[in-house]
Structures are given as structure tokens and as C-alpha cells.
Amino acid sequence: MTDLRALRSDFPILDREINGHPLIYLDSAATTQKPDSVLDAMDEYYRLYNANVHRGAHTLATEATELYEGSRSKVARFIGAEPDQLVFTRGTTTAINYIAYGWGLNHLKEGDKILVTIMEHHANLVPWQLISRYTGAELVYLELNDDLTVDTSTLDQVLTDDVAIVAFSGMSNVTGALGPIDVLAEAARSVGAISVLDGAQLVPHTPVDVADLGVDFLAFSAHKMLGPTGIGALWGKPERLEEMEPTEGGGEMINTVERNESTWAPVPHKFEAGTPPIAEAIGFGAAVDYLDAVGMDTIAAHEREITAYTLDRLSEIPDLTIYGPRDVTLRGSAVSFELGDVHPHDIATILDQDGIAVRAGHHCARPLMKYLKIPATARASFYLYNVPEEVDALVESLYKARKLFGLT
Amino acid sequence: MTGLDELYREVILDHYRNPRRQGKLQGDPIHAEGSNPSCGDEFFLDLFVEDNVVTDAAMRGLGCSISQASGSMMMDMIVGKSVEELRELIQKFKVMMSISEGDSPIDEDRPGSVLGDLEALQGVRKFPVRIKCADLAWATLSEALDQTTS
Incomplete structure (x- = not known):
């Protein structure tokens, strides 16, 4: 072994x-334990570099920003992505909600279908149910084979031109079954739908390269891969992230603000309103360093x-x-x-x-x-x-x- | 007895495997549903109350041995009791389980003499996260009784 x-x-x-x-x-599928290197990185930030990021010209602010953005680069590299394609979120759940509200709300229309599988975690179901209420879209399901892998033999029946989003897990948190990523990414493309991969259980456990996945979005959480709670990531294809509206408005995510309207900062910052979880982001970076080293x-x-x-x-x-x-x-x-x-x-x-x-x-x-x-x-x-x-x-x-x- | 032996006494496993008054009441009974969303345990209760006295009762439940045994034991005790007596019984149960404050209703020298089989649930107190399992049926009963006064 x-x-x-x-x-x-x-x-x-x-x-x-x-x-x-x-x-x-x-119980690592719920959350993983943390190595010293992650704990030390977060502790060190608070002890030596604590300052808000992206503002202020003082040295600490610059150092904190470098650490924060450095972590973004590390996490992006870990999945084969560019840093400006990687949004820090509170976790997988928040990332999927951002897609549902930020992309779904301005793209879905009455009668559209959101194709999911019956093995999804609530995090990849409930946001779609919520967004369906606002848009009149509807969830359709793929079911399972006898071995509890996803049954894609019924794809022909459910994959219509009405399907606008195909959202599925890379690995079930219950059965451990791997999702049919290639098949569903291709299915989404074939009907002009976007594909959303819930990577909460996948990214921590297997090498992932977004260039090979063929999906439009990938969501994952730091705490399931040796990192802290309260931080995760949303990766998207650049054109998809551009199509997405910010779900939260506030400081840090704007370009200009007038009395009645504002313009957004470029991706990924337009999705990171307010002071982000800086120590957690740094811990996330240390976690992927650890995983890379092993x-x-x-x-x-x-x-x-x-x-x-x-x-x-x-x-x-x-x-x-x-x-x-x-x-x-x-x-x-x-x-x-x-x-x-x-x-x-x-x-x-x-x-x-x-x-x-x-x-x-x-x-x-x-x-x-x-x-x-x-x-x-x-x-x-x-x-x-x-x-x-x-x-x-x-x-x-x-x-x-x-x-x-x-x-x- | 170790904590686990005390938790999983024979009487508890018997109620778990052979729950009393399983089923549904025909007609238009008072109905209450309880659940612990975090663990998925469920308890459904039907009651007929006439002249302030429970005349018939049935339960359906889904869940761990503690939640279902506690419910089954409760079903053994409620028919024939008045709403006030049941509220008192609920209070005694909650004190026994340390859910509510108060002097222990149990006679330590004569086990089972006050609350019968229910006293076997005292072992649950050593497992604080499981107390809510034992309480599920009783919280549901409390809700059902509230309906009799509305």
C-alpha cells in the first residue's frame, strides 16, 4: 500500500x-484535518502581515495583498487554471449559488431545464430550485445504474434544447461514485447549455486539470482538502465569468460608483465584495502547497x-x-x-x-x-x-x- | 454496565424492533409530525381525544433505536390519560432526561416504579447528542396536545 x-x-x-x-x-468527506503548515500560514498572517487587501499603500497592506493574490495563483495552478479565472468564495455552496444567481438569473427563462443527477448534494440542488422559482425553469434528473453510478442511457430523453444548465457532482459524497464528467460536459455542449461541476469531493482526491474537464464552471471547498473552513473557489471559463453578474455588491468589487449606478471591477474581483477571508485564503494556498508536495x-x-x-x-x-x-x-x-x-x-x-x-x-x-x-x-x-x-x-x-x- | 450497554438495554432494543401502536388512525384524528432535520429522524403521531382524555393513539416513525424506542414507550403510556396528565408526564420525562430542570421524578430504589420502561432511557443522558433523539416523540406529543386546546 x-x-x-x-x-x-x-x-x-x-x-x-x-x-x-x-x-x-x-470523516474527511465532511471536513479534513489540517496540517501544521496550513495552521502556521494562517497564524503567521495574523501575527506578521495582518492588513486589509487591495487598498492602502502601506507595506503591510502590500504584503497581505501579495499573500492573498499569491494564494489565488497557487489554487488556480492546482487545477490548471489562470488566477484571473479563479474567484474566492465561502465554499462550494456559495460558488454554486453565485452561478445560479449570477448566471442563471439573467440567462434562464420559463420552460428552461436544469439537468442534474439524483446523487447530488443539496448544495447542487437547492440553489437550482431557488433560481427556478424566479425564472420558471425546471429541474430534470438523471438516475442511477445498479452500481449507483449515474445512468446516462436516458440522456437522449432528457437532453433537449430546453436544457440550459447541466449541473453534476464529480464524486458523490454518499456513494463515492465518480460522475460521468466527460459525457455530461459533452452533453451540455451539444445543446448549448453550460456545465457546472460540483468538485467538492473530486478536487481534494484526484488530479484535476480544468483544460481536460471540458466544463464551464467548477466549484470546490478548501476545508475538504486540508485547508480552513470559510473559503472555497469558483473557477469559470473566462467568457462565462464575463457573462455572470455579481451576486453581492459592496466594497472591493467596483470600478466606479455613482449615485445610482456602478461599474464592476474586472473578474475575479467583481465577485469578491467586501473584505475577503484573507487568512483563510492564505491557508488555502498552504493546503494546495501541501497536496502538491505529496x-x-x-x-x-x-x-x-x-x-x-x-x-x-x-x-x-x-x-x-x-x-x-x-x-x-x-x-x-x-x-x-x-x-x-x-x-x-x-x-x-x-x-x-x-x-x-x-x-x-x-x-x-x-x-x-x-x-x-x-x-x-x-x-x-x-x-x-x-x-x-x-x-x-x-x-x-x-x-x-x-x-x-x-x-x- | 458500560455506557453503551446502558444505552442499548434490551428493553430499548425490544421497543425499537417491536414498536407499539404502529400505524395510522382512521377518521379525523389530531395529527402531529416531528423531525430532526439534521439526522432525518421522523415521528408521526395520531391521537383521538374525547372529553380531554386520549382514547386512541398510533405512531409511525423512522429513525435510530433511541428515537423510535422512546416513541414506542410513550405510546404504551398515553391512552387513557388526560391532557393534563400527559403534560405532567412530558415534564417528568424532560426532567429525567435533564432537558428541563427539576428534582428527579425517579425512585432510584425501585427502578421502573415511576415511569416504567421509560426509565431505561436514562442511559442516553451520558450521550448528550442523542438526547434530542429520545425527545423527538415527546416534542411531537406536546405539539399534538397543543392542538386540543386551540
Whole structure:
């Protein structure tokens, strides 16, 4: 197995004990832990460079601006983009809302369709529902194959000229299934629609180059890739970002302001109203530095191995059902499962007593849960700092859950 | 008993697996719905109240062992009680679970003598995030009772 275990000492939280056991953190799909380098970068900004960005001629302001814009360049480079194509947002959710309001509101019309998949996170559904209320557009869905990958065989039926937006996840936060990015990006192009890729689970776990993706927009969050909360990114093709209106107005995003109207600063600044989360942006830059140093190929290989091992080990447990593809080339490292009639919340409580952190619930994907006809799943999800012994501990703890619930 | 053994007592698992008064009431019962949006647990309650007394009740629920067992235990206790008695029972439950302040209604020397099976839920108190699971059915009952006075 690709051995990244030496990296664990970079993550101070991994020294913690939970309920008398060493922390086994299997909830990276919710948020990831942070290495010292990210924490130090943010701390250093506040201690040595704290000033507002993009204004003031003093030295600190210049240094803070250089750090902030330097982070933009790093994050852009990380996905193969130019810095002026990358907007800092509060996270994936905000990025998708910006597209919905900033692009959707002035492009969608009554009867237009927004094509999504049934495996989307609420962040890639609810903004489209909101914008549909204002525009009269309507959501249409692609459903799933037996292995819970997206079924594109019905594309012919739903892909009409009315489709204006195709919005889909690169990787399900529930099943781990990879999205059919190429197929849906091409489908969007073929009907003159724009494509929006929810990269919250994709960008942290696999090498991404926007030039290869073929989509119009990509949204992702720093906190799911070793960075801080409160910051994420919206990448767009230059012409799409130009077509987009700002969703928020205020300082920093203007060119001129008159009594009754204003003109906007150039992209990306026209989308960054107000003082941005500067320390967080700097932490985001440090996070992609860290990921670059390890290598996204190495991280992806490590995750494939630990996911394969997890699927194998979980399959040994009687009454355990895995929800998601078994083929590790079709999936990422979020592994959802049910264990007999032991409710996922009960599983999470029992595992927590052994120091194991997993997520239980609907994972902000209620339409998917309904589609799968289950109320909730337990989910173990992995990142570069996880090791196979942690999977063994998970399995052992699940046997304990079986015993507590009297499953034989 | 470890915290987990106490949490998942046999009586709780029995109510979870064999919930009492499952179903729906025919006619036009008082209906209340409770949910914990963060976890997805749901509880649906139908009640008939005549002359201020609950004459029939049924539940449907979806969720963890604690939320459903607590609901099932509640269903065992409510038929035949007056609205006032039920409000008192809700208060006792909330005090037992440390949701509300007050002196413990439980007689430690005679387990089960005051609130019956419901006393088995005391183990939940050691798991603060799960208290809201135990409370779901009771919050729903409280809402249903409010409808009797409106």
C-alpha cells in the first residue's frame, strides 16, 4: 500500500484521544484535518502581515495583498487554471449559488431545464430550485445504474434544447461514485447549455486539470482538502465569468460608483465584495502547497488502495450492505453502508466510543436517500493520512455494534 | 454496565424492533409530525381525544433505536390519560432526561416504579447528542396536545 503514514505527524489533531482511544478520523468527506503548515500560514498572517487587501499603500497592506493574490495563483495552478479565472468564495455552496444567481438569473427563462443527477448534494440542488422559482425553469434528473453510478442511457430523453444548465457532482459524497464528467460536459455542449461541476469531493482526491474537464464552471471547498473552513473557489471559463453578474455588491468589487449606478471591477474581483477571508485564503494556498508536495497522483493511488481494502473488509461483515460501486476505478473513498437494522446513528455512537469518527445520516442528499429507499447511511471516508489499521479498527467496532444489537 | 450497554438495554432494543401502536388512525384524528432535520429522524403521531382524555393513539416513525424506542414507550403510556396528565408526564420525562430542570421524578430504589420502561432511557443522558433523539416523540406529543386546546 502507498505508505503515507509518515505524514500523520504533520496533523496535530491525530495525537488526540477520543473516549480513551486514539482518534481514528474517518470523516474527511465532511471536513479534513489540517496540517501544521496550513495552521502556521494562517497564524503567521495574523501575527506578521495582518492588513486589509487591495487598498492602502502601506507595506503591510502590500504584503497581505501579495499573500492573498499569491494564494489565488497557487489554487488556480492546482487545477490548471489562470488566477484571473479563479474567484474566492465561502465554499462550494456559495460558488454554486453565485452561478445560479449570477448566471442563471439573467440567462434562464420559463420552460428552461436544469439537468442534474439524483446523487447530488443539496448544495447542487437547492440553489437550482431557488433560481427556478424566479425564472420558471425546471429541474430534470438523471438516475442511477445498479452500481449507483449515474445512468446516462436516458440522456437522449432528457437532453433537449430546453436544457440550459447541466449541473453534476464529480464524486458523490454518499456513494463515492465518480460522475460521468466527460459525457455530461459533452452533453451540455451539444445543446448549448453550460456545465457546472460540483468538485467538492473530486478536487481534494484526484488530479484535476480544468483544460481536460471540458466544463464551464467548477466549484470546490478548501476545508475538504486540508485547508480552513470559510473559503472555497469558483473557477469559470473566462467568457462565462464575463457573462455572470455579481451576486453581492459592496466594497472591493467596483470600478466606479455613482449615485445610482456602478461599474464592476474586472473578474475575479467583481465577485469578491467586501473584505475577503484573507487568512483563510492564505491557508488555502498552504493546503494546495501541501497536496502538491505529496502529489495528487500519490494521494489518489493511496485512496484507491485504502478504499479497496475497506470494501473488502466490510464485505466480510454479515448483514452489512455497501451503497456504492465496488469497482475502485469508478469511485472515490467515501464508503456508505448499513448494518442490519442497527440504525446509522447508533453505529456512529458505538464507533465513537472506540474513538472512531464516521458520519451518519442523509449526508445532505435526501433525494438520493429517497431514491435508494433508505433513511440514512453510515459513512466512512478517507484521506491521505488514513492507514489500513484504522480500517481494521472500524471493522472490529462494527462487530461490537452487531453484538450490542444482538445480531447473530 | 458500560455506557453503551446502558444505552442499548434490551428493553430499548425490544421497543425499537417491536414498536407499539404502529400505524395510522382512521377518521379525523389530531395529527402531529416531528423531525430532526439534521439526522432525518421522523415521528408521526395520531391521537383521538374525547372529553380531554386520549382514547386512541398510533405512531409511525423512522429513525435510530433511541428515537423510535422512546416513541414506542410513550405510546404504551398515553391512552387513557388526560391532557393534563400527559403534560405532567412530558415534564417528568424532560426532567429525567435533564432537558428541563427539576428534582428527579425517579425512585432510584425501585427502578421502573415511576415511569416504567421509560426509565431505561436514562442511559442516553451520558450521550448528550442523542438526547434530542429520545425527545423527538415527546416534542411531537406536546405539539399534538397543543392542538386540543386551540
